[in-house]
Amino acid sequence: MKFTKDHEWVEVTGDTALVGITAYAANALGDVVFVEVPAPGTALKKGDSFAVVESVKAASDVYAPVSGDVIDANNDLTSSPDTVNASPEGAGWIAKVKLTNPSELDELMDRDAYEAYLSTL
Amino acid sequence: MPDSSTPLKSTPLFDRHVALGARMVPFAGYNMPVQYDGVLAEHKWTRESAGLFDVSHMGQARLTGADAVATLETLTPTDFATLVLGKQKYSLLLNAEGGILDDWMVSRPEGNGFFLVVNAACKDQDFEILAENIIGDSHFEVLGDRALLALQGPKAKDVMQSVCPAACELYFMECGSFDLLGQTAFVSRSGYTGEDGFEISVPNAIVGELWDLLLTHDVVKPIGLGARDSLRLEAGMPLYGHEMDVGYTLVEANLGFAMQKSRLTRGDIRGIDRIRQQLDGGLxxxxxxxxxxxxxxxxxxxxxxxxxxxxxxxxxxxxxxxxxxxxxxxxxxxxxxxxxxxxxxxxxxxxxxxxxxxxxxxxxxxxxxxxxx
Structure with missing residues (x-):
């Protein structure tokens, strides 16, 4: 699993990847009550806002950690948005993408680097 | 609005909020708890049990003297001659055009004049306007040495029964002056959640002790500003800077209950022509x-x-x-x-x-x- 400074994660299997928000982000947001997932077919450029996660207090954009085409979205989050809090880096995944520029993965942090980054916040 | 470059102020309960694990955020120039356990849980707790809010950032003031009614009526659309001892009214501070500068709770908890609670973000402005508009025999005093707690929810009365039993005699929008922990507390039966509850003004010196005492009751939990906002929204209550500001009149904001017919008849309300025109259909x-x-x-x-x-x-x-x-x-x-x-x-x-x-x-x-x- 790799991480961004905006607290998204990406888990690569072959040429596809699951993306979501980190436990740190889910905790900072508080109780998630609404998730807007992207439509399959959407072409994402790294850094694009591709989903919205909302708590009682606020709506937060989720940014694409890598470029890719959305091939699936976690529609379970529509009825159970709290899965993002319960399992942010597992069942709370947001979208599955087909990577279009896998070299971007090299720019992301591994778990150790991400944790070190969190300790500076 | 406070300048973002000025250091944040704290209420006397700052250390307690941090010890309770609150997430602190800047609000109206103060470092305030936005949540403790989480907005959802705190919201539901207040609706089902009793929530304790530190609202000491709000402004508190006292207006006394034979002409205090005249002073208040110059600035608001409210009939204060009928605000008798032991009662509370919602009021609005208006500018010359009838635009809303702030909303106030005004009460008479004691024989000595009127007690005002005003929004934190507006208090410097409000107090300046009050001081500049004093009429005849009226004296204005900012109560900077007092803190304010709100205890809200269906079980608030059970807690008050043991902490300040006399205050449980109050009905909604009534108030009084009570002895609490050896000091004088101004208590009103009102709040900003839509629930039964109390707002309790006490000297800063005892607010920590009172906060701790209220939290010893299992039915009471501390509630942050996040849930305060969702609770007031469900209750349909406007928030200054959102549902109202100088650009809105009380007619537009649907706050006609802050204006009494006696004042409308007299016609001595700031922005009266605009208010009348809107009431007559020009809205x-x-x-x-x-x-x-x-x-x-x-x-x-x-x-x-x-x-x-x-x-x-x-x-x-x-x-x-x-x-x-x-x-x-x-x-x-x-x-x-x-x-x-x-x-x-x-x-x-x-x-x-x-x-x-x-x-x-x-x-x-x-x-x-x-x-x-």
Missing amino acids: DRVRVAIRVLEGPPAREGAKILSEDGAELGIVTSGVPSPSLGYSIAMGYVPPASSALGTKLKLEVRGKPYAAEIVTLPFVKNGYHRKPKA
């Missing part, structure tokens, strides 16, 4: 309650559209309602589109979603009202 927009029927929550700034896409107005506050399980909002639309059941669209992130006008409040209030004689 372009009015505050309404909106239920979101599909899609994401609509928040402040979302456009309100007619069913066929014409722009009607704007959302001033919105929240996914923890009590109701759907999203609610308040906003402004032309009177012709304000009837109950009117279908609307709310635009969120560029897409329109179905909504409709509903009645205020969204959630039934739990006030301890005085039985009608």
Whole structure:
């Protein structure tokens, strides 16, 4: 699993990847009550806002950690948005993408680097 | 509004909030707890049990003297001659054009004049205006040495029964002066959640002790500003800077209850011509309650559209309602589109979603009202 400074994660299997928000982000947001997932077919450029996660207090954009085409979205989050809090880096995944520029993965942090980054916040 | 470069102020309870694990955020120049356990849990706790809020950032002041009524009536649309000892009224500070500068709770907890509670973000402005508009024999005093707690929820009265039993005799919008921990407390039976509850003003010196004492009751939990906002929204209560500001009149903001007929008849209200004209049908927009029927929550700034896409107005506050399980909002639309059941669209992130006008409040209030004689 790799991480961004905006607290998204990406888990690569072959040429596809699951993306979501980190436990740190889910905790900072508080109780998630609404998730807007992207439509399959959407072409994402790294850094694009591709989903919205909302708590009682606020709506937060989720940014694409890598470029890719959305091939699936976690529609379970529509009825159970709290899965993002319960399992942010597992069942709370947001979208599955087909990577279009896998070299971007090299720019992301591994778990150790991400944790070190969190300790500076 | 406070300058963002000035250091944040704290209430006397700052250390207690941090010790309770609160997430502290800047609000109106103060470092305030936005949540402790989480907004959802705190919201529900207040609706079902009793929530304790530190609202010591709000301004407190006292106005005394034979002409105190005249001073207050110069600045507001409220009839203060009829505000007798032991009662509380909601009022509005108006500018010369009838625009709303702030909303106030004014009470008479003791024989010695009026007790004012004003918004934190507006207090410097309000106190300056009051000081500049003193009439005849009236004396204005900022009570900077007092803190303010709100205890809200259906079990608030059970807790007050042991902490300050005499205050439990109060009905909704009544107040009194009580001995509490050896000091004088101004207590009103009111609040900003739609629940039964109390607001308790005490000297800073004992607020820590009172906070700790209230939290020894298992039914009481501390509640942050996050849940305070979702609770007041469900109760249909406006928030200064959102549902109202100098650009709105009390007619537009649907706050006519802050104005008494006696004042309207006398015609000595700031902006009276505009207010009369709006009451006579010359109204372009009015505050309404909106239920979101599909899609994401609509928040402040979302456009309100007619069913066929014409722009009607704007959302001033919105929240996914923890009590109701759907999203609610308040906003402004032309009177012709304000009837109950009117279908609307709310635009969120560029897409329109179905909504409709509903009645205020969204959630039934739990006030301890005085039985009608």
